[in-house]
Amino acid sequence: MNIDKLLYHFDNFIQLNEVEKNELSCRIIEKSIKKKQFILQKNDVCFFYTFVVSGLFKMYTVDQNGTEYNLQFASENEWICDINSFHFKKNSNLYIEAIEPSVILQIDKPNLLYLFTHFPKFERAFRVMIENKYIELENRLLQNISQNAEQRYNFFVNEYPNLSNRLPNTQVASYLGITPEFLSKIRKNVIKRDKY
Amino acid sequence: MNIDKLLYHFDNFIQLNEVEKNELSCRIIEKSIKKKQFILQKNDVCFFYTFVVSGLFKMYTVDQNGTEYNLQFASENEWICDINSFHFKKNSNLYIEAIEPSVILQIDKPNLLYLFTHFPKFERAFRVMIENKYIELENRLLQNISQNAEQRYNFFVNEYPNLSNRLPNTQVASYLGITPEFLSKIRKNVIKRDKY
DNA sequence: ATAAAACCTTGAACAAGTTTAATAAATAAC
DNA sequence: GTTATTTATTAAACTTGTTCAAGGTTTTAT
Numbered sequence: 001m002n003i004d005k006l007l008y009h010f011d012n013f014i015q016l017n018e019v020e021k022n023e024l025s026c027r028i029i030e031k032s033i034k035k036k037q038f039i040l041q042k043n044d045v046c047f048f049y050t051f052v053v054s055g056l057f058k059m060y061t062v063d064q065n066g067t068e069y070n071l072q073f074a075s076e077n078e079w080i081c082d083i084n085s086f087h088f089k090k091n092s093n094l095y096i097e098a099i100e101p102s103v104i105l106q107i108d109k110p111n112l113l114y115l116f117t118h119f120p121k122f123e124r125a126f127r128v129m130i131e132n133k134y135i136e137l138e139n140r141l142l143q144n145i146s147q148n149a150e151q152r153y154n155f156f157v158n159e160y161p162n163l164s165n166r167l168p169n170t171q172v173a174s175y176l177g178i179t180p181e182f183l184s185k186i187r188k189n190v191i192k193r194d195k196y
Numbered sequence: 197m198n199i200d201k202l203l204y205h206f207d208n209f210i211q212l213n214e215v216e217k218n219e220l221s222c223r224i225i226e227k228s229i230k231k232k233q234f235i236l237q238k239n240d241v242c243f244f245y246t247f248v249v250s251g252l253f254k255m256y257t258v259d260q261n262g263t264e265y266n267l268q269f270a271s272e273n274e275w276i277c278d279i280n281s282f283h284f285k286k287n288s289n290l291y292i293e294a295i296e297p298s299v300i301l302q303i304d305k306p307n308l309l310y311l312f313t314h315f316p317k318f319e320r321a322f323r324v325m326i327e328n329k330y331i332e333l334e335n336r337l338l339q340n341i342s343q344n345a346e347q348r349y350n351f352f353v354n355e356y357p358n359l360s361n362r363l364p365n366t367q368v369a370s371y372l373g374i375t376p377e378f379l380s381k382i383r384k385n386v387i388k389r390d391k392y
Numbered sequence: 393a394t395a396a397a398a399c400c401t402t403g404a405a406c407a408a409g410t411t412t413a414a415t416a417a418a419t420a421a422c
Numbered sequence: 423g424t425t426a427t428t429t430a431t432t433a434a435a436c437t438t439g440t441t442c443a444a445g446g447t448t449t450t451a452t
Contacts, residue, residue: 061338061342063342067342069338069341069342070341071334071337071338083327083330083331083334084331084334087327116320120316120319123316123319123320123323124312124319126323127319127322127323127326130323130326130327130330131279131283131326133330134279134326134329134330134333135279135280137330137333137334137337138267138279138280138333140337141267141333141336141337141340142257142265142267144337144340144341144373145265145266145340145370145371145372145373146257146259146263146265146373148437148438148439149438149439168398168399168400169399169400170398170399170400174341175341176341177340177341177342178439178440179439179440179441180399180400180401181400181401181402181439181440181441181442182438182439182440183400184400184401184402185401185402185439187400187401188401188402344408344409345408345409364428364429364430365429365430366428366429366430374409374410375409375410375411376429376430376431377409377410377411377412377430377431377432378408378409378410379430380430380431380432381409381431381432383430383431384431384432
């Protein structure tokens, strides 16, 4: 069962008893998502916290010229959500789109708050998870203000080999905040340097 | 009393009864911090979550050339902490330094966890707070990958007039990820444009 | 199997941002 | 109130990254 992957994921943060596992399971819905399918589009409200069982997603904005900017990827065992839209029921500025065919588990806000209120363990798990994501994001921002594109690219490749192997370079460039053309030049330099 | 400012701050998230207020108050310590004094230095462990009652702090790294990069400011009614160091008891790479003479309230990890475990309300408050900080950071990152320095500067000035009035431009430049010299050019352009 | 779409690379011209160095202005310290 | 220190500005030369346009490769859809 796919729910097992989620239960296993929660093991990283909290110990769930049978009652709690059932309370969680019955509040989760499972979906299969095709490549290029959206689970969130601009001007929608983000109604779900999404756990990726398998596959890969990107969350991004599009500016007036149609250029995309990747805020985040999410692959197996990761959560993805426009938290701003989710909590404040605001229309989102973001898109969440499947880069690969995917299977996801989703929980909506009423069910999540039910779990938080009746089983504080879950609030603990989500508090810790968001803290970890905050740390990661802080680190990424720090790199963006302190390092050049080549340094950021090298970090990305080393830190997320699983992503950099699966993603087209256009997507990586968009995540790093550079153009695909410039990433191409960086890669040429890196390869040349490795050679000698 | 300075603790009242903190209690008032928690009002934004949760309703505290007298017992809870006391449990919080007796776990908080108050300090006065001079300008240029550090409350965290590189290679220290960050033992406290710090609430700023009055004054202003910056959190930053220093690279091998001695250049500083500002990750965050914190003024009245804001929290500041190297969460990575705080939770994992890791040596920090960051400095937290007072830009103005300040008064702070601090809570350490054992006391914070005591509150979280015995009064889940507090975990709720901190979960919501970190979510809000996450949203803000996500937005800042998005700007860094999608907008140029002038656009980022204008956003900063409009969104945080309180900070941009109190901070030297060197500090703002470091936050935006540009050199003070280049910020000076941007400001010249903005003024010229406003004029005509 | 073929056509269409997406992706990658290259190069030349350009724009954005940095570096260095020097001077002026503002703030803090005694 | 004067001196020392920090902050702000300017300009020229340089580096990093973008834009545009074109051609080649790979992937996807039918």
